[in-house]
Amino acid sequence: xxxxxxxxxxxxxxxxxxxxxxxxxxxxxxxxxxxxxxxxxxxxxxxxxxxxxxxxxxxxxxxxxxxxxxxxxxxxxxxxxxxxxxxxxxxxxxxxxxxxxxxxxxxxxxxxxxxxxxxxxxxxxxxxxxxxxxxxxxxxxxxxxxxxxxxxxxxxxxxxxxxxxxxxxxxxxxxxxxxxxxxxxxxxxxxxxxxxxxxxxxxxxxxxxxxxxxxxxxxxxxxxxxxxxxxxxxxxxxxxxxxxxxxxxxxxxxxxxxxxxxxxxxxxxxxxxxxxxxxxxxxxxxxxxxxxxxxxxxxxxxxxxxxxxxxxxxxxxxxxxxxxxxxxxxxxxx
Amino acid sequence: xxxxxxxxxxxxxxxxxxxxxxxxxxxxxxxxxxxxxxxxxxxxxxxxxxxxxxxxxxxxxxxxxxxxxxxxxxxxxxxxxxxxxxxxxxxxxxxxxxxxxxxxxxxxxxxxxxxxxxxxxxxxxxxxxxxxxxxxxxxxxxxxxxxxxxxxxxxxxxxxxxxxxxxxxxxxxxxxxxxxxxxxxxxxxxxxxxxxxxxxxxxxxxxxxxxxxxxxxxxxxxxxxxxxxxxxxxxxxxxxxxxxxxxxxxxxxxxxxxxxxxxxxxxxxxxxxxxxxxxxxxxxxxxxxxxxxxxxxxxxxxxxxxxxxxxxxxxxx
Numbered sequence: 001x002x003x004x005x006x007x008x009x010x011x012x013x014x015x016x017x018x019x020x021x022x023x024x025x026x027x028x029x030x031x032x033x034x035x036x037x038x039x040x041x042x043x044x045x046x047x048x049x050x051x052x053x054x055x056x057x058x059x060x061x062x063x064x065x066x067x068x069x070x071x072x073x074x075x076x077x078x079x080x081x082x083x084x085x086x087x088x089x090x091x092x093x094x095x096x097x098x099x100x101x102x103x104x105x106x107x108x109x110x111x112x113x114x115x116x117x118x119x120x121x122x123x124x125x126x127x128x129x130x131x132x133x134x135x136x137x138x139x140x141x142x143x144x145x146x147x148x149x150x151x152x153x154x155x156x157x158x159x160x161x162x163x164x165x166x167x168x169x170x171x172x173x174x175x176x177x178x179x180x181x182x183x184x185x186x187x188x189x190x191x192x193x194x195x196x197x198x199x200x201x202x203x204x205x206x207x208x209x210x211x212x213x214x215x216x217x218x219x220x221x222x223x224x225x226x227x228x229x230x231x232x233x234x235x236x237x238x239x240x241x242x243x244x245x246x247x248x249x250x251x252x253x254x255x256x257x258x259x260x261x262x263x264x265x266x267x268x269x270x271x272x273x274x275x276x277x278x279x280x281x282x283x284x285x286x287x288x289x290x291x292x293x294x295x296x297x298x299x300x301x302x303x304x305x306x307x308x309x310x311x312x313x314x315x316x317x318x319x320x321x322x323x324x325x326x327x328x329x330x331x332x333x334x
Numbered sequence: 335x336x337x338x339x340x341x342x343x344x345x346x347x348x349x350x351x352x353x354x355x356x357x358x359x360x361x362x363x364x365x366x367x368x369x370x371x372x373x374x375x376x377x378x379x380x381x382x383x384x385x386x387x388x389x390x391x392x393x394x395x396x397x398x399x400x401x402x403x404x405x406x407x408x409x410x411x412x413x414x415x416x417x418x419x420x421x422x423x424x425x426x427x428x429x430x431x432x433x434x435x436x437x438x439x440x441x442x443x444x445x446x447x448x449x450x451x452x453x454x455x456x457x458x459x460x461x462x463x464x465x466x467x468x469x470x471x472x473x474x475x476x477x478x479x480x481x482x483x484x485x486x487x488x489x490x491x492x493x494x495x496x497x498x499x500x501x502x503x504x505x506x507x508x509x510x511x512x513x514x515x516x517x518x519x520x521x522x523x524x525x526x527x528x529x530x531x532x533x534x535x536x537x538x539x540x541x542x543x544x545x546x547x548x549x550x551x552x553x554x555x556x557x558x559x560x561x562x563x564x565x566x567x568x569x570x571x572x573x574x575x576x577x578x579x580x581x582x583x584x585x586x587x588x589x590x591x592x593x594x595x596x597x598x599x600x601x602x603x604x605x606x607x608x609x610x611x612x613x614x615x616x617x618x619x620x621x622x623x624x625x626x627x628x629x630x631x632x633x634x635x636x637x638x639x640x641x642x643x644x645x646x647x648x649x650x651x
Binding site for chain 2: 014015018019022026137138140141142143144145146149150153157275276279280291302306
């Protein structure tokens with residue numbers, strides 16, 4: 001198992017290396033002088049010279065790349081042009097918010113999606129199946145931002161049941177240790193703050209979780225339907241095993257492999273898909289920060305974020321493969 | 335409606351997958367078409383797409399007004415956005431443009447951006463995929479190396495989530511429709527490349543490829559007239575499904591403000607931004623464009639999935 005993980009980690013190196021080259025080239029491929037591109041049209045000559053010095057644009061390209069990678073390896077993702085703050089610092093501030101949101105969305109999608117998909121497969125062709133399948137189709141074709149706006153209108157503006165935005169009521173003046181607001185509330189014993197943060201997660205979580213939910217439902221349904229038709233399930237039934245045992249040990253265990261792959265894939269997509277949801281709900285996460293960086297053309301920030309998100313994406317894929325190995329011993333051998 | 339399916343190009347009538355008795359001796363293209371015709375969801379999808387294309391093309395004939403014209407801005411106040419009337423069937427929007435006109439021309443924008451971006455992804459992706467798959471399938475040791483190199487590049491592209499890739503491209507190209515189209519097209523390249531490559535490699539060991547090799551056909555000929563036509567089916571399905579996501583992503587990127595800077599432009603995603611501010615009093619401003627996006631995406635999804643099942647009946651569940 002350890003060898004398997006080590007090999008997979010090693011395979012990530014060329015991908016991340018390639019990505020770092022691409023991102024490095026990206027900023028240098030911007031039209032015109034990179035310093036001017038970074039500072040904008042009306043930059044002063046002194047400003048341009050300063051940027052050239054700080055970023056080392058006046059040195060040979062290979063040397064620049066060496067410096068860039070060296071900094072990366074030390075965990076230094078660069079400095080924001082707009083705020084002058086290290087990208088890593090901003091990252092640690094905003095990433096917990098997005099992670100919290102993505103986890104809420106994933107929880108919603110998995111807890112609802114796997115049982116619904118299983119139910120639909122068990123009653124294939126019946127009413128439950130039709131409803132679940134049409135529902136999931138609707139979930140796939142509805143744009144996230146449209147759904148988010150609708151949820152906000154109905155449950156926040158009209159019904160007033162849930163907050164319409166932000167991560168927490170600022171009036172609570174809660175203490176923040178880790179920037180995971182729910183966790184912070186629990187750590188400091190401010191239970192009302194934790195509850196408030198949790199309530200703020202409901203609408204954005206549902207909005208972001210709907211597409212993964214629809215996809216997980218469809219994959220679970222297809223996968224369970226396939227396993228149900230297999231000989232070993234018929235054998236288990238013929239042996240007279242209890243229905244519950246067959247479901248758990250013979251059907252679900254085999255059917256969950258493709259579902260896990262899908263969940264892993266969706267988890268990666270959630271992190272980037274959060275941009276839209278965060279914008280609608282003024283949820284102060286990476287999405288909104290990244291969006292601000294795009295508007296301001298803050299390239300070091302964009303560069304750092306893309307690299308970081310890609311790294312997380314790769315790690316999630318690795319985690320999925322490892323879990324595969326845990327569930328299905330055959331995977332470990334190949 | 336004719337379907338661009340593999341055997342229509344006149345190559346090998348070797349069917350993919352098991353052949354039902356009544357389909358014996360029928361080409362893959364004809365069998366697919368026959369199955370597709372019997373699928374109701376395919377018809378629903380086709381009708382939606384047909385209407386959408388019709389509206390997009392005939393927009394100037396369907397409305398007497400110009401798109402993105404804020405002629406009636408004076409009638410819109412901070413408390414009132416005029417609703418449906420005889421002159422404006424769906425009322426005005428927040429900027430004083432005719433809502434129906436904006437929606438009709440919005441279909442035009444969505445169709446154009448969606449189709450062009452998917453074409454970019456399809457062409458670049460299939461070129462890369464065909465090169466990698468062809469080289470990997472019949473190119474020997476050098477081919478395997480070419481294949482591996484291309485696929486590593488594709489892996490790198492795939493490691494960047496598509497919306498983020500689109501956003502970074504739009505950030506470089508500046509805010510415009512072109513940026514959106516290029517961005518969404520580029521994000522689709524790895525998907526098509528991987529798909530075509532894997533279906534070509536799956537065909538590499540097939541008897542007809544061995545036969546063509548034994549006959550001494552040139553390798554480029556084997557790839558172009560034998561491997562490619564027999565592998566292109568899943569790619570066509572993917573392209574149909576991608577049109578749905580492309581239309582949603584076009585709207586998403588313009589919603590994020592990466593499209594044309596003009597606020598009143600006739601674009602469904604853009605219309606949603608403006609609608610949000612006046613949501614409580616005039617929900618139709620957001621509902622109409624939102625539903626338009628979802629229904630159009632539904633049309634392409636239904637047809638794409640019906641096409642997938644028709645092409646490969648085993649995938650039906």
